[in-house]
Amino acid sequence: MEKLFYSNKDIRELYEISEAQAYRHMRRMKEIYEIDENRLPRRGVLPVAIVKDYFHQGKKKKDVQ
Numbered sequence: 001m002e003k004l005f006y007s008n009k010d011i012r013e014l015y016e017i018s019e020a021q022a023y024r025h026m027r028r029m030k031e032i033y034e035i036d037e038n039r040l041p042r043r044g045v046l047p048v049a050i051v052k053d054y055f056h057q058g059k060k061k062k063d064v065q
Helices: 008-015 019-032 048-056
Strands: 005-007 045-047
Touching: 005 008, 005 048, 008 019, 019 045, 019 048, 045 048
Parallel strands: none
Antiparallel strands: 005 045
16 A cells, blocks of 8 residues: 655655755745645655655756745
8 A cells, every 4th residue: 555645754765865854855845835734644744745746846846935
């Protein structure tokens, strides 16, 4: 069964980044996509679709400030 949400650990393993970088990216994703943590099933997870979109859009994500 495929996951619906990724944790910090999942993001670190998938994209081969440090724990600190993963947390920074997660904070940035919450800002960009205006995610309300109260609507997530638990703290410290993000929907897979958002994580994939964030990491696969290349330069576009840097244009958003």
